[in-house]
Amino acid sequence: MKVGIHSKTAQCLLSGPGQVAHLAPTYAAVNALCLLRNEKAYKVVNRKKLSAWLKTILDPTNGSFSLHVDGESDIRATYCAASVATLCQLEDLPDLFKNTAEWVARYNELIYFN
DSSP states (O other): OOOOEEESSSSSOOOTOOOOOOHHHHHHHHHHHHHHSHHHHHEEEEEEEHHHHHHHHHTTTTTTEEETTTBOOOHHHHHHHHHHHHTOOOHHHHHTTTTTHHHHHHHHHHOOOO
């Protein structure tokens, strides 16, 4: 597997040829790059393309995320998206996660208090 871009519009890390861009390996790759603690590793990620790709897995109606395009939104994906975006210091962080905190609160209420 290669680290890199797997479509003209998406930045997904560690997706194999012919596989859909997926947030779980992207999360793992970003964390691994951060562990290296050097500029060269940080520059591997194209932040603008990563942000654009995250918007394709965002549900703008409620602020949740899915692990891949047309996937189911859940807390795992939303956590991975928030973690990746924060670690990469994406410029549009506030807009990207505009309704996410409220969605997480509602999700936890449904799961744990019903």
